[in-house]
Amino acid sequence: QVQLVESGGGLMQAGGSLILSCVVSGRTLTSVAMGWFRQGPDNDREIVAGINWSRSQTYYSDSVKGRFTMLSDNAKNTFYLQMNNLKPEDTAVYYCAIDKDAYGSGTTGMDYWGKGTLVTVSS
Numbered sequence: 001q002v003q004l005v006e007s008g009g010g011l012m013q014a015g016g017s018l019i020l021s022c023v024v025s026g027r028t029l030t031s032v033a034m035g036w037f038r039q040g041p042d043n044d045r046e047i048v049a050g051i052n053w054s055r056s057q058t059y060y061s062d063s064v065k066g067r068f069t070m071l072s073d074n075a076k077n078t079f080y081l082q083m084n085n086l087k088p089e090d091t092a093v094y095y096c097a098i099d100k101d102a103y104g105s106g107t108t109g110m111d112y113w114g115k116g117t118l119v120t121v122s123s
Helices: none
Strands: 003-007 010-013 018-025 034-039 046-051 058-060 068-073 078-083 092-098 117-122
Touching: 003 092, 018 034, 018 092, 018 117, 034 068, 046 068, 046 078, 058 068, 078 092
Parallel strands: 010 117
Antiparallel strands: 003 018, 018 078, 034 046, 034 092, 046 058, 068 078, 092 117
16 A cells, blocks of 8 residues: 655744655655645645656746755655745645656656645745
């Protein structure tokens, strides 16, 4: 059974930093596309960042580009979202996800999801 567990969310002032972790069990991260998504209070879920299956491409949404960095550690079967210079509009529940199929992009078609971790950024 594949499980993803996020951690690292919390309350932060604008301008601060947080790092989210996603520990994956039941599936190795080797050659697996992975991504971070978020859903704000009045928004649909949106892609934040994704890494493709070969690790050759990393995608960032325009709203986080230059502030967020996605990292992975295959040895720990864990991937991360480093979030710097946080803004109030980054307030959302953040979800990690992986793609069970080969050659995924990390931005769509995700099959396994975590339950989410709440990030709240105060102004």
